[in-house]
Amino acid sequence: MTQATPGSVAETTVVDTDVHITVDEERIAKYLDEPYRSSITDSPHPVFPSSSWDQRMGGKIDDHFSTFTDPEDIQQFQADFQIEYPIINTFEPLGKFSQPDLAVNLMRAYNDLLLDVFLDDYDFLGLAAIATQKPQEAAAEINRVADEDQIVGIYIGTSGEYPPVGDPSNDPIYKAAADNDLSVVFHGNGDEFMFDFPHHNKGFNNYFEVQTLGHAWQQMAAMSSLLGEGVPAKFPDLNFVFLEAGIGWVPYMMHRMNKIYRMRRSEVPLLEQSPEEYVRDQFYVASQPLGEPNNGDDMKRLIETLGADMLMFATDYPHWDFDHLEEMDKYLQHYFTPEERRKVLYETPVEAFGLNI
Amino acid sequence: MGDHTIAAVDELEDGDRKLVEVEGREIALFRVNGDYHAYTNWCAHQGGPACEGSVTGTAEATFERDDLTVSLDWCKEGEVLNCPWHGWEYDIPTGDCLSKDGTRLPSHPVRVENGSVVVSL
Numbered sequence: 001m002t003q004a005t006p007g008s009v010a011e012t013t014v015v016d017t018d019v020h021i022t023v024d025e026e027r028i029a030k031y032l033d034e035p036y037r038s039s040i041t042d043s044p045h046p047v048f049p050s051s052s053w054d055q056r057m058g059g060k061i062d063d064h065f066s067t068f069t070d071p072e073d074i075q076q077f078q079a080d081f082q083i084e085y086p087i088i089n090t091f092e093p094l095g096k097f098s099q100p101d102l103a104v105n106l107m108r109a110y111n112d113l114l115l116d117v118f119l120d121d122y123d124f125l126g127l128a129a130i131a132t133q134k135p136q137e138a139a140a141e142i143n144r145v146a147d148e149d150q151i152v153g154i155y156i157g158t159s160g161e162y163p164p165v166g167d168p169s170n171d172p173i174y175k176a177a178a179d180n181d182l183s184v185v186f187h188g189n190g191d192e193f194m195f196d197f198p199h200h201n202k203g204f205n206n207y208f209e210v211q212t213l214g215h216a217w218q219q220m221a222a223m224s225s226l227l228g229e230g231v232p233a234k235f236p237d238l239n240f241v242f243l244e245a246g247i248g249w250v251p252y253m254m255h256r257m258n259k260i261y262r263m264r265r266s267e268v269p270l271l272e273q274s275p276e277e278y279v280r281d282q283f284y285v286a287s288q289p290l291g292e293p294n295n296g297d298d299m300k301r302l303i304e305t306l307g308a309d310m311l312m313f314a315t316d317y318p319h320w321d322f323d324h325l326e327e328m329d330k331y332l333q334h335y336f337t338p339e340e341r342r343k344v345l346y347e348t349p350v351e352a353f354g355l356n357i
Numbered sequence: 358m359g360d361h362t363i364a365a366v367d368e369l370e371d372g373d374r375k376l377v378e379v380e381g382r383e384i385a386l387f388r389v390n391g392d393y394h395a396y397t398n399w400c401a402h403q404g405g406p407a408c409e410g411s412v413t414g415t416a417e418a419t420f421e422r423d424d425l426t427v428s429l430d431w432c433k434e435g436e437v438l439n440c441p442w443h444g445w446e447y448d449i450p451t452g453d454c455l456s457k458d459g460t461r462l463p464s465h466p467v468r469v470e471n472g473s474v475v476v477s478l
Contacts, residue, residue: 168425168427171425172425175422175425230418230420230427233420234420234422235422261456262402262443262444262445262456262457263443263444263445263456264444265415265446265455265456266415266416266446267416269415269416269417269418269429270418270420270427273458274457274458
């Protein structure tokens with residue numbers, strides 16, 4: 001345990017593993033071929049589904065999202081939040097689109113936009129958007145963009161993707177990622193809770209209930225599917241990253257999957273070690289949204305259980321439930337060594353994404 | 358430590374087992390492929406009566422990365438003991454737990470002597 005100097009944040013190199021750029025529908029349409037372009041620009045019905053939940057409570061929480069659209073916005077964010085290396089993604093979860101061909105074309109369009117606007121003329125790091133509706137098309141897209149040095153992983157939603165991400169039909173995606181040394185990043189979404197858990201989405205009466213469960217349920221389902229199908233055993237060189245569900249669910253899952261595995265090992269014979277070992281060897285978890293225990297010592301124990309080799313920092317900026325660096329750093333500075341802190345903020349994401357920075 | 362005769366040599370066929378009490382401990386004698394194995398009836402998980410569980414085979418899998426196929430094989434038929442409480446698997450010939458590395462059934466030396474099966478505790 002150490003007590004670092006307050007205000008020393010700026011002296012630390014920080015990798016932010018989850019920064020979203022906002023792309024409005026008119027803008028992405030320009031990167032689409034016909035008939036997909038017109039299906040977005042000319043349709044009287046919204047093509048992008050919405051759950052209708054009021055996430056920002058009638059404007060009580062400011063909208064940082066709508067204006068976070070250009071490289072200059074990211075640079076301003078870097079200065080304001082003291083983030084040296086933002087790993088940016090195009091946010092939109094592609095599993096929610098019912099038309100597989102539209103999803104595939106959107107995948108390519110988001111990546112073209114990411115390269116064209118954000119990566120080609122700037123030194124940002126980015127994640128390639130992947131739609132899982134047609135796994136062979138996804139694999140081809142991974143091969144297409146993997147040569148770009150600034151692409152450091154692939155970005156898959158866990159909110160509407162069907163079948164579940166570990167299903168063997170998705171193996172071409174994991175093989176392509178592994179062949180190209182790209183990490184696989186999973187990201188859940190509150191608005192898309194309606195696709196995975198429609199009964200609960202309909203039954204809940206306020207967004208408190210949805211937001212409490214949404215990302216965690218989605219990521220738990222993804223992790224369970226990955227382990228249950230032996231994906232980390234099939235691709236032992238692949239790293240898996242989980243964003244935006246906080247960290248408390250991970251110890252629960254490691255321990256519970258160990259228990260179920262030992263009862264039902266012959267059901268999952270691809271696994272040659274305990275689920276916890278696979279998670280600790282190949283999985284990485286971003287901090288945001290970090291839970292808020294009433295007693296800080298509880299968070300200390302949680303972070304210790306995960307360990308600095310698995311834990312990374314993320315802001316989730318510009319979304320309305322972002323974490324400032326201070327949220328993570330108050331625990332790191334108060335309870336952990338400078339070496340552990342450096343791992344969480346820098347070295348662990350460097351390892352997770354194979355960053356050359 | 359003492360020697361105890363727990364069965365006659367012609368008493369068990371391959372695949373049979375016999376549960377006996379020796380010095381207050383429940384000991385299970387298994388015969389697999391002509392060999393005898395003796396274990397304490399105690400699962401390393403939660404102390405369940407592992408040696409009273411079903412004897413089956415188990416699944417193995419191999420993954421072919423080139424064509425992304427998984428091959429499932431049923432193997433070790435008659436050699437896998439399943440604890441009846443929670444299904445922890447033990448390899449009867451070695452006593453090794455298949456469910457958790459580094460865990461095993463408490464084993465006891467067993468030998469055939471003058472037509473008897475003798476276990477040392």
